Amino acid sequence: MKSVTGKRKGVRQTPMIQQYLRIKSQVPDAILFFRMGDFYEMFFEDALEASKILDIALTSRNKGNKDESVPLCGIPYHACDQYLARLIQAGKRVAICEQVEDPKTAKTIVRREIIRIVTPGLPVGLESILGSENIFLGALVPSGEGMGLAFLDILTGDLKLLSESQVEKVLNHIQVHQPREILLPPELSAVRPSLVEKLEKIALLTPFDPSDTVSPDQVDKLLEGLRERGLMGAESVLSTVDRQTLHFLLSYLVWTKNDHLEHLKNVQVTTRRPYLRIDEFTRRNLEIFEPLSGKTRRATLLSVLDDTRTPMGRRLLMEWLRYPLQDMEEIHRRLEAVEAWRSDTKRRKRLRSILEEMADLERLMGRITAERANARDLVQLRETLARLPGIIDEIQELPGDLMGRIRDHLDPLEDLVATLHASLVDSPPLSIKEGGMIREGVSGELDELREIRSSGKSWMIRLEAKEQKRTGISSLKVRYNRVFGYYIEVTKANLHLVPDDYQRKQTLVNAERFVTPELKEMEEKVLSAEERIQQLEYTLFIALREEVKGRTARIQAIAGALAQLDVLVSLAEVAQRNRYCRPEFTEEPRLIIRQGRHPVVEQINLQESFVPNDTLLDCEKNQIMLITGPNMAGKSTYIRQVALIALMAHIGSYVPAREVQIGVIDQIFTRVGASDNLALGLSTFMVEMKEAASILANSTVRSLIVLDEIGRGTSTFDGLSIAWAIAEFLHDRYEGAGTKTLFATHYHELTDLARLKPRIHNWNVAVKEWNDEIIFLRKLAKGGMNRSYGIQVARLAGLPDSVIQRAKEILHNLEQGELTETGVPTLSVSRQGREDRSSPAQLELFASRPSPVEEMIRKAPLDQMTPIEALNLLHRLQETLKGEEPDG
Template sequence: MTELTPMMKQYLTIKKQHPDEILFFRLGDFYEMFFDDAEVASKALEITLTSRDSGSGKKTPMCGVPYHAAESYIARLIDKGFRVAICEQVEDPRTAKGIVKREVTRIITPGTVTESSMLDETRYNFLIGIVKDDLGYGLAVAEVSTGYFAMTEITGPMALTKLIDEISRLKPVECILPDELKENRDLQGKLFKFRGLAINHFNWKSFSYSTSYRGLIEHFGTSSLEGFGCEGLTLGIRAAGGILGFLKETQKNTLLHINKVMPYTTDCYMLLDNATRRNLELTQTIRDGQKRGSLLWVIDHTVTAMGARLLKLWLEQPLLDIAAISERLDAVEELANNTIKRSDLRKLLDRVYDLERLAGRIAYGSANARDLIALKCSLEVLPQLCYLLQDSYSPGLVVIQETIDCMDDVVGIIRDSIHEEPPFSLRDGNIIKTGFNPEVDNLRTASRDGKQWITSLEAQEKERTGIKSLKVGFNKVFGYYIEITRSNLAMVPDEYIRKQTLANAERYITPQLKEYENLIMGAEDRLTQLEYNMFCEIRETVNREVARIQKCASLIAILDVYQSNAEAAIRNNYSKPVVKDSDVLAIKEGRHPVVERMLAEEPFIPNDTYLDGSGYRLDIITGPNMAGKSTYMRQVALICLMAQTGLFVPAENAKIGIIDRIFTRVGASDDLATGQSTFMVEMNEVANILNNATSKSLVILDEIGRGTSTFDGLSIAWAVAEYILDTGKVGAKTLFATHYHELTELAEIFPGVQNHNIAVREKGEDIIFLRKIIPGGADRSYGIQVARLAGLPSEVLTRAKEILATLETTEDLAKGQREAAAGRKKHVRENERLQLSIFEEPGNTNPVLEEIKKVDILNLTPIDALNLLYRLHLKLREE
């Protein structure tokens, strides 16, 4: 250290405090990185790695990025999993004595990003914190860019599974864990499965109850947490306190926009596990993870960023409260029935910027003048929104109209002080309006008058000296000057003072020119600094109203979701569902919202559904592949989910009894990370359903038991169906698609079971899918016909038909084993066990068959036939 330059010593001292971050060290107009940081960053950012003398006699690796373009480089580092510490110059280099003082002013991690250029405006950027004790888990959720802050506790049986399901819903970008959970392999293993989730550890003391409680009440300025409704939530308080401590340490900010913490319970919402979210493709498709092709893609007609985020949040948290569902549906109905109001509403909302994140940047002190103008323009829409909603009658819209705060005072402050089209940088001046502050006006006038005098000086001097090529110029080194070409030097007045010699000209100054230069430069410097200081005061004034801005943003987001749902209902011909506290699920002419939208050349065939808790609990659905069984079952699940979200549904009408959970077992694949086979993954999902489904649940089972042998699979499928049917164990409303046609016999054995199949029409060796659900079970799977549609070679199809014809001769045996699996007594004849194999290898001969081939049947006497039969019988017994 003694050999290093003072600047490099300063760098290494600060870097020692931030070993896990890439340090962006401010040097003038650049952020520089040195040593290992430079080598890592240069590769990650694909920028040039250079070096500089650090005073040690060795070249130090170095790379850098311009400060005005730093956001894009930081975003790339964050995307690659790095953390970035921003080290700024915290004193003016012009007045500093010795080396400029520098400090880390912020640490940027995936969950603490606030810059709009680094965020997806349609989704929340959640940061979560987790703690654990013997009772279960505490979970806290923060969204730094908007100020959202919530906590919950997940305890009891299957607590870890429920925690992972909740994390799957939130899709956080960063998880903070106390050091004590570093060695918790169960939790860590499950968290590592979340793609793109950064996992960091933080001082465990920040997650202790006493530290957390004290930190929360100090931040909110309260004496307890009773006012937030979370007093006594020990685990939740620990998680929330740990998150807040992490934010304070990394953001170096008061975080005033995080002004409340909201407790919530997962019991308030329809629970959707990770498999169900994936299988129903609520917000992204299974195939490529894109929004297009998902339910969100179909229904999203929001026009504000806040509304887009809220709609996604609602879609993944369907309600269980009938009153709350009805309030949403009534608001959607009013807007759906009033085209003019809905159209006007969309036009007004389209003028509203992202108020939630604007409020966050204001609280952070990172908002610029354009952000304040965007805030003003957004708030100016509010009186028009209130006027448009004044004749509303649905409770949801009435509450918004009566609650919304137009914030005329905030609008007035910004309107009176900030230019309508200010520069992007706060150091470029021209931010404050003329007439707002006398000192700003005087400095602006002085600067303007001085520039006008200098502009007129050139014409005056040309006329006075007779030098036509004379010109007045300016550069940052010499300031203002008069330039005269060499051919005219003899005409230069005596009072001109030579300042610089060029190849073809001389540059001069005059005392009067320097006087005006000092006037202009001094005025501009003072004006820029004054405008910056005044803007910071205005921003701080607005910051004191951040809570009001956040409340307004919340109401506008809800209003945007209402109009979006109404727009989707009209465009897609959806109807208002009736949601009640009953066991009846009755859908008339239901449709799959996504498949219907994707179909371009043919109409979607609608289907009815009826399930209840008594006579129609389990529906066995059979039919060929590609006929539409999975589409039908998914559409039922989506209609129920949409109804409880507060959406109109794709059906002629629908009566939905409240559903507490939707389970889906649709498709599976190997989980290589944990060494689980397809069948094991499938059985895990089935176990989850059987252990957690209730009589209020909706269960979707698609082809369970396929991953093992036929009889094992059939036996498991049969046993699962019986278990679900038992009201003392599950009793859930269930749609069960299967190719095991034997399961249709359940309807003859148990009450509460019905059979349906997908209608098809045979046309020669081809089939036509009619897509219609009809009563009864299918007697065939049409597998070979479907294979033909897929383009299998004709030779394969021909051989498959031959094998199928042979296998069908074992029908009695199969039936006997089916009945045995069901516990029904059935005698299996001994000779059925002796069915000849059709898979004889070429060259192998069966002596019985060979002897039969040699028999001359036409000349065989009865007694010879009996003797032959006896000999064959003995040979078979010997084998």
């Protein structure tokens, strides 16, 4: 934390600077937007920092005096949101300080106060700039052995409480929510330095101690409000830790003056419900939300599955992917709904076109309850609600519990729509202070005032005609402008005709402007009518907004139902488009996939049509699939596709396969040998081993483990030994059963395991050799592959021929053992220096030397040969071949 003292050396403490420093000392960690007239000014370090981030000019007060100069930069208040958003996105907090009294009436310096603190986790007012995904503020409270966690999206009102006893799980929740900011008690960095270090890499950390900044009464009041609205569910659901965490979070909302919480939804206690756990490494490796670096943004499961039409739907889909279900019945309900929509393409199309037009109801309610909504927001709400009957029509006949539940929440709120329709014009202005929002006929008083205002206009026209006649000046004009009000304008040439009762007000180049008592009187009437109209419209609008606010819970229930509908229909759309099948859940913990595909690779890699493959895994007989195959064959793709299919099934999605049977899985683990992890910044073998250790410790018979070249991050023999031992452990851990495992490896030696362990089976991803080339068949076949073709792949990649030839020699040497008889390391032996030349030809699949037969064919002078000579050659070739056969 920065320390800001109330005094600045060398700076003359003018009353304004004093006031500034006093306010700044309340928020040393925030940039202070100090309102001065039409600008927010920033001073001292804030100015230095903000001018850099915002790329705006840095100037100074008291420029002339070097010692007293104060760095300064400013932004116009009406454009403040964009600047604010940029500071927030740069991870800054901003305290907004306003003038809270009228400068005209202030005796000395204008009173100023911080009205709100905007932070990366609380970006209130910036939603249009920040995209439609959830923006979470996290909070972390250590308690006894464990930790309480909270995640709040202040813009939508989503609030979750969780508690965990293991640090890894705490971290995992945080990683999956990607909060922009995490609140924690200041002492945590002393107690748990390594945790805090990790958190720092994820989000802006805000050490926060409510005890000296927030009065507990205010927090209690908020809590009371939540309780009254029934948001805390049964109180007994909340543990002591949950309560502490909630209290901590609410304190921060009080402190930052973000305590408009009428839009808060049910406090969810997520950890109480079992879900399919996916650790951070697996999530990244399976590219669920983010592609591994260097790949296109489309290369994620989220982007394959996301064809939602509303921001609410997109956020919910992400939540489903964060916490896939373990509850078979709930999964079934989702699948049933997806099925219903999938089978009716026309209905789906109609529904999606309605959804597309819907506003982001959740954020809209956030703005309405925070009293930030304008008339356009209410019009959007009206238009969105007005589309509900169309949606209800479409879903009326659809079968299934989930569709029934959704239907029950879709209350079209006809009376509210009618009120909004009757009250608000079709396209109101942005401002709520300048009138023009309320329809005619809503308020008698308003209509009267408007009458006066418009009669002012026709009165002006009449007056103009009357005065023209009276004075004989046909060019005389009656006009109005903001600065001077109403006036009569007469050109210079006609000034001699002006009557006595005209009072001169302003002289222009070619004309003079006058007023008359009559004009003055009318002006007052019209202007005061205008003012009254604005006031009255504002009051009516606020009443309307309050009325909507009273329906918050209802509208949020609608929003929630629409979000679900949107996700289900999106899953149906994707299932239909990509020819997915409905997974069948079974009680037995097995995983059978017929013709499975990788959901992302099949979409991204269009040069090659995707080759489907089967999978058979269970705990008793087919526990471990050991997969070998050359580089580039498709091992990694295959094992990931199995994990992804399993995951998709658990969110209630259809899956890329012909047929899938699956038992509920409690956790999916994937691990990749260290050298593949570079992109994740976890490149050490140590990390790889830690990860492996955590799998062995945390997996159960119900888990799915995917290991990709584990052991590769160290020397061959060490790696091989470790891989062997891990496979053995997974096989032998429980009696007669084990965790379903996919194990891709380059160590062919591991294939021997299948001979010793009944539940380990060898598979390979087949390739075919043809004309000195390898062709990737992408087809999984039974049995192990006993060579890796690494050198052939290197050749494909364009390594120089000499390097390839030499590599083949070295490979050969390697396969002979470590040292030659003379004690020279075999790796270094080259063919020229070796006596025994008998074996290489048969070891090398792609022999570098032509065989005698080939040699004879190549040398034959075909263009000079007679048919008989050719026949003779053929005979000789045959004889030579026979001579080459070992037993021939």
